[in-house]
Amino acid sequence: MPNSVLPSTSQAVSLWRRLTDWGATGFAILAAILVLAPLLAIFVYLVIKGVGSVNWAFLTQTPKPPGETGGGMANGIVGTGLILAVASLIGVPLGIGSGIYLAEYGRNRFGDVIRFTADVLNGVPSIVVGITVYSLIVIRQKHFSAFSGGVALGIMMIPTVARATEEMLLMVPNVIREAAYGLGIPRWRTTLSITLRTASAGVITGCMLAFARVAGETAPLLFTAFGNQFWNLKLNQPTAALSLQVYTYAISPYDDWHKQAWAGSLILILLIVGAVAAVRITTSRGMMKGS
Amino acid sequence: MPALARVDAGRHGGKPGAALEKIRTSYPGSSRIPDEVFRWIIVLSAVSVFVIVVLVVWELVDKSRLSLHQFGLHFFYGHDWDPNNDSFGAMPFIYGTLVSSFLALLLAVPLSIGVAVYITEMCPQRLRAIISFLVELLAAIPSVIYGLWGIFVLAPLLRDYVEPFLAKTLGWTGLFTGPMYGLGMLAAGIILAIMVVPVIASITREVMTAVPQNQREAVLALGATRWEMIRMGVLRNARIGIVGGVILGLGRALGETMAVTMVIGNRPEVAKSLFAPGYTMASVIANEFTEATGDMYLSALVEIGLALFIVTLIVNALARLLVWSITGGTARPRA
Amino acid sequence: MGVGIEVRGLNAWYGKNQSLNSIDMSVPANHVTAVIGPSGCGKSTFVRCLNRMHETIPDARAEGSVKVGEMDVYGSGSDPVDVRRRIGMVFQKPNPFPTMSIFDNVAAGLKLNGFRNRKQLNELVERSLKLAALWDEVKDNLHKKSGASLSGGQQQRLCIARALAVEPEVLLMDEPASALDPISTSKIEELIFQLKQHYTVVIVTHNMQQAARVAELTGFFLMGSLIEYDKTEKIFTTPADKRTEDYVTGRFG
Numbered sequence: 001m002p003n004s005v006l007p008s009t010s011q012a013v014s015l016w017r018r019l020t021d022w023g024a025t026g027f028a029i030l031a032a033i034l035v036l037a038p039l040l041a042i043f044v045y046l047v048i049k050g051v052g053s054v055n056w057a058f059l060t061q062t063p064k065p066p067g068e069t070g071g072g073m074a075n076g077i078v079g080t081g082l083i084l085a086v087a088s089l090i091g092v093p094l095g096i097g098s099g100i101y102l103a104e105y106g107r108n109r110f111g112d113v114i115r116f117t118a119d120v121l122n123g124v125p126s127i128v129v130g131i132t133v134y135s136l137i138v139i140r141q142k143h144f145s146a147f148s149g150g151v152a153l154g155i156m157m158i159p160t161v162a163r164a165t166e167e168m169l170l171m172v173p174n175v176i177r178e179a180a181y182g183l184g185i186p187r188w189r190t191t192l193s194i195t196l197r198t199a200s201a202g203v204i205t206g207c208m209l210a211f212a213r214v215a216g217e218t219a220p221l222l223f224t225a226f227g228n229q230f231w232n233l234k235l236n237q238p239t240a241a242l243s244l245q246v247y248t249y250a251i252s253p254y255d256d257w258h259k260q261a262w263a264g265s266l267i268l269i270l271l272i273v274g275a276v277a278a279v280r281i282t283t284s285r286g287m288m289k290g291s
Numbered sequence: 292m293p294a295l296a297r298v299d300a301g302r303h304g305g306k307p308g309a310a311l312e313k314i315r316t317s318y319p320g321s322s323r324i325p326d327e328v329f330r331w332i333i334v335l336s337a338v339s340v341f342v343i344v345v346l347v348v349w350e351l352v353d354k355s356r357l358s359l360h361q362f363g364l365h366f367f368y369g370h371d372w373d374p375n376n377d378s379f380g381a382m383p384f385i386y387g388t389l390v391s392s393f394l395a396l397l398l399a400v401p402l403s404i405g406v407a408v409y410i411t412e413m414c415p416q417r418l419r420a421i422i423s424f425l426v427e428l429l430a431a432i433p434s435v436i437y438g439l440w441g442i443f444v445l446a447p448l449l450r451d452y453v454e455p456f457l458a459k460t461l462g463w464t465g466l467f468t469g470p471m472y473g474l475g476m477l478a479a480g481i482i483l484a485i486m487v488v489p490v491i492a493s494i495t496r497e498v499m500t501a502v503p504q505n506q507r508e509a510v511l512a513l514g515a516t517r518w519e520m521i522r523m524g525v526l527r528n529a530r531i532g533i534v535g536g537v538i539l540g541l542g543r544a545l546g547e548t549m550a551v552t553m554v555i556g557n558r559p560e561v562a563k564s565l566f567a568p569g570y571t572m573a574s575v576i577a578n579e580f581t582e583a584t585g586d587m588y589l590s591a592l593v594e595i596g597l598a599l600f601i602v603t604l605i606v607n608a609l610a611r612l613l614v615w616s617i618t619g620g621t622a623r624p625r626a
Numbered sequence: 627m628g629v630g631i632e633v634r635g636l637n638a639w640y641g642k643n644q645s646l647n648s649i650d651m652s653v654p655a656n657h658v659t660a661v662i663g664p665s666g667c668g669k670s671t672f673v674r675c676l677n678r679m680h681e682t683i684p685d686a687r688a689e690g691s692v693k694v695g696e697m698d699v700y701g702s703g704s705d706p707v708d709v710r711r712r713i714g715m716v717f718q719k720p721n722p723f724p725t726m727s728i729f730d731n732v733a734a735g736l737k738l739n740g741f742r743n744r745k746q747l748n749e750l751v752e753r754s755l756k757l758a759a760l761w762d763e764v765k766d767n768l769h770k771k772s773g774a775s776l777s778g779g780q781q782q783r784l785c786i787a788r789a790l791a792v793e794p795e796v797l798l799m800d801e802p803a804s805a806l807d808p809i810s811t812s813k814i815e816e817l818i819f820q821l822k823q824h825y826t827v828v829i830v831t832h833n834m835q836q837a838a839r840v841a842e843l844t845g846f847f848l849m850g851s852l853i854e855y856d857k858t859e860k861i862f863t864t865p866a867d868k869r870t871e872d873y874v875t876g877r878f879g
Contacts, residue, residue: 014740017516017707024518028413031405032422035492038485039429042440049443097336105333114337117344123607124347124600125546127573131580131596135350155343162340188329216433219548219573223580243435250439251553258443265436272431416684505721509785511682513735513792514711523734527725 050266053259059267063229063245069256073264075231079146079240080215080271082233083225086150087214091157092207096196098158099165099203104191115166122159129155130220138224146232146239149225153217157210164206168199208279212272218243242268347600355594357586366594372559372575374583379591381598383559387476387569388599391551392544394480394565395487400537402484403491404526410492411499412521423496430489438553441482446473446554449481454566469564472556477565479555483547487540494536498529498617535613542606546599548573572599628826629695629795630655631676636690638668638675640683645671647850649690653843658818658827660841660858662834664878667847669830673798676828677713678706694796711739714794714825718801720781722773722788728764731773731784735792750791757824758787759817779810786817790825797821799829803836815840834874838862846870 057072064071098118102111133152138144172195180190196203218241221227226238227248242264249261358366362379369380410423450473457467502525510524526533556568557578572595583589631653638646646668653659661669674680675688678699692699699709722731732751733741741747751768755761760783764771773784782802789797799818803811818840821827831837837844838858845855846867854861854870865871872878 021516021518028405028409031402032409035402035406035488036425039425045444094336094339097333098340101333101337114340117341121344123542123603125603127548127576128596128600131593132347132350135354158340187326218435219577222577247435250442261439265439509721512710512715514707515738516707519738
């Protein structure tokens with residue numbers, strides 16, 4: 001055998017290779033720190049700047065005129081709830097229905113088209129959804145409304161709910177469906193009461209994720225719900241929303257409003273985290289865990 | 292249970308209905324009508340998704356017709372955005388969108404890949420779940436809160452510390468000159484980068500995990516350091532998927548509205564310096580839509596929306612294609 | 627030229643489970659030594675301890691003395707990266723790098739060790755492919771075809787070439803032919819026979835006929851211990867231990 005070309009001492013692993021290994025490790029750790037730092041910073045600032053301004057007045061009063069201190073975002077909290085309720089009424093049924101289609105009836109070409117379309121819808125910028133709903137509803141009704149805001153957010157919920165539903169339903173073993181059919185249960189009943197129920201924990205989680213995602217959305221509401229300084233519980237009137245108010249206050253020149261913007265953000269985050277936590281707690285009891 | 296489900300799905304070729312058709316149809320007819328009704332409801336829900344997308348496209352095209360007709364291609368390279376004279380050129384917004392997004396990618400890509408490598412290959416087992424959860428949490432923060440933090444925390448930081456430092460050291464490049472407001476293109480790029488990291492990192496992690504263990508072993512057995520093993524055995528195999536993740540991140544950055552609007556300064560100018568304020572396509576729509584008087588003004592804004600829609604559509608489709616080619620169609624981008 | 631391997635008191639664990647119990651074994655240079663035994667007996671673990679691949683699994687560790695020639699594998703100054711370069715390994719399922727050409731696959735280890743010179747790489751790649759009896763089949767497509775586009779048997783020979791390129795002193799083979807068809811298997815076995823001129827080969831196999839065909843020495847493992855180690859002929863015709871006899875006559879495993 002010809003002479004060996006590689007060094008045979010244990011200095012064989014050159015300094016350069018050791019250094020790059022060490023450097024790469026250092027960079028990866030640094031990256032993790034740099035990525036998590038803003039997360040920490042945002043939460044810390046939310047708490048520091050927000051907690052001080054969250055008081056009873058904030059939670060129960062409507063905004064005061066610009067320039068005056070005091071007042072609150074009560075109408076925004078309620079308005080967000082109203083809009084999200086409409087959104088869920090649209091997004092959840094259509095999303096679950098689409099998910100059922102994709103899993104149970106749509107393992108074919110047409111199903112692929114729908115699946116692709118859902119992904120397209122998922123990628124549409126939120127402001128474009130706002131433009132569309134503005135065109136479809138606001139222009140026709142000639143006024144802004146909580147309803148149109150709900151429609152916009154509901155549309156954005158559909159792809160997330162549909163995908164989660166499809167994935168969860170596909171994980172239910174066929175033997176369960178077969179057992180139900182064998183017992184004489186009709187297909188519609190099997191799909192709803194048996195297959196969907198088995199997958200329910202994961203489906204609910206999917207709905208919750210969609211809910212949490214749209215709860216913080218502002219752009220689509222800019223020209224649908226539009227915002228409102230006063231109380232509004234009617235669906236066909238412009239309505240305040242937390243995210244809208246945070247935005248308006250944040251870009252305003254008033255210090256008091258800035259403080260309220262932090263408070264509003266804190267409430268918004270708590271709302272989102274609370275909703276996700278509530279779902280986690282209720283679904284982790286006794287039902288099949290999702291993924 | 293999931294593993295079993297997949298074996299089962301495989302048995303029927305992935306169609307829950309296939310072998311069950313026989314059972315279903317050999318069935319007393321009394322349940323036929325409810326079954327059909329149910330099927331129609333379900334199909335209609337699915338079709339509604341299609342209808343919604345069609346409506347989006349329709350409304351965008353319809354309402355921008357006026358502006359499309361009036362300005363043609365000039366719309367996209369004209370510098371002049373003058374609502375008072377009904378003259379609309381969207382170049383400043385296109386420039387702002389592209390620059391802020393690419394700056395975001397420049398910052399986000401190394402960080403995302405770094406984090407993904409850390410979580411997948413270097414992190415101690417018990418920390419893995421926590422750290423990946425925290426990175427995903429970044430994606431859950433609403434855009435408006437990023438904007439709020441950007442205005443009151445990031446911008447002052449940039450104005451008082453970072454920008455003077457950059458001006459002193461790299462000012463000669465022309466990228467870091469001019470008045471330092473804190474708000475501007477640099478702030479927008481940084482905020483976008485933070486928002487886009489979880490997208491790229493999660494796809495990167497997925498494709499890295501999909502690389503089989505035997506590839507890692509093959510590299511190690513040749514006498515490689517850990518970084519060499521990651522580079523040659525994992526990243527190299529996953530690179531197509533990683534590119535897909537980056538493109539998906541780009542799609543996310545292009546469409547991002549609130550956080551950018553709140554920190555970019557909203558001035559329709561094309562400037563070389565990153566300290567200067569800018570304006571993006573999404574921002575101009577957000578700011579001016581409800582103030583738009585006149586049909587041409589509104590039409591011009593909708594046309595910008597149409598352009599944004601088309602660009603994000605192409606970018607997202609490309610991204611999905613690349614990610615699927617690695618994960619074999621099972622993983623769906625979770626952006 | 628190959629070197630001998632001296633194993634003394636080798637123990638290995640996966641977490642809390644001990645998978646190797648104080649193995650003592652002397653593998654002579656330039657011979658083929660087979661390691662046989664039923665599933666789970668520790669034969670793969672044993673071989674993976676020789677080139678410190680065992681410890682790459684989380685929670686896995688090994689203790690004891692392994693000397694490959696003059697190299698103290700588990701010694702205090704020993705660098706696993708260097709150990710693995712000097713001890714080559716071929717795996718059960720062929721694992722060429724799919725994103726690299728045939729040439730780049732073989733050159734991978736060389737490039738890691740800092741070889742950039744085109745001419746040198748060409749020579750070394752050709753030499754390795756010839757040693758692995760693959761050169762004639764691929765010489766016209768070295769840069770055009772990817773490593774994964776070859777047949778199973780060719781892929782495995784590519785992996786052997788890749789391992790040989792970095793000039794190990796020992797070649798470890800973990801069931802190298804078990805995923806291959808009979809014709810490819812016999813080609814690999816022929817190759818092993820050739821390789822022992824230059825290298826010391828340790829081959830794990832669950833196929834006793836294969837051990838009989840290629841190996842001069844055979845070690846029988848059972849439940850983490852080395853039960854018997856002797857000339858292959860003796861193990862298969864007149865084994866000293868009853869357990870060995872039961873295994874080779876097919877009574878279990």
